[in-house]
Amino acid sequence: MSSNIDDLIPNAAKIRKEAALKEAEKADEYVRLAAAAEAEKHALIERLSKPSGKSEEEKIRLASTVIQRAVRNGLTEVLVYRFPNSLCTDKGRAINQMEKGWENTLTGIPKEIFQLWTDYLKPRGYRIAYQVIDFPGGIPGDIGVTISWDE
Numbered sequence: 139m140s141s142n143i144d145d146l147i148p149n150a151a152k153i154r155k156e157a158a159l160k161e162a163e164k165a166d167e168y169v170r171l172a173a174a175a176e177a178e179k180h181a182l183i184e185r186l187s188k189p190s191g192k193s194e195e196e197k198i199r200l201a202s203t204v205i206q207r208a209v210r211n212g213l214t215e216v217l218v219y220r221f222p223n224s225l226c227t228d229k230g231r232a233i234n235q236m237e238k239g240w241e242n243t244l245t246g247i248p249k250e251i252f253q254l255w256t257d258y259l260k261p262r263g264y265r266i267a268y269q270v271i272d273f274p275g276g277i278p279g280d281i282g283v284t285i286s287w288d289e
Contacts, residue, residue, distance in 0.1 A: 205264075265285070268282070
């Protein structure tokens with residue numbers, strides 16, 4: 139043999155060490171990506187918990203666009219928003235239990251949507267529903283906001 143056998147077949151301990159280093163790199167990357175995703179989620183929740191910054195006219199135009207598109211598609215209701223339960227002061231418990239005054243638990247953009255409905259859509263015959271739409275691990279998760287106009 140012209141090559142050294144140790145160059146062709148490395149020591150098993152050396153291979154195990156290299157494999158362990160590769161696994162550690164993968165684990166580090168996973169932790170880094172998970173931390174970035176968690177930070178992104180927290181930033182999104184922080185942004186959604188604050189007022190949108192849109193004017194009343196912008197909100198009305200947006201609502202009109204969404205409703206008109208749904209009507210053109212033959213719908214009588216439309217899911218207009220989905221948000222994490224953490225945007226409710228009680229994590230969506232009052233909404234899930236359909237308690238009187240549940241709207242007082244809303245914050246940020248979900249609260250703005252309710253106010254827009256109260257001020258402009260309700261007087262025109264529209265209905266609104268806030269309901270828990272998923273239950274990860276058996277507990278209330280995201281909440282959906284539906285506007286409807288059927289009888």
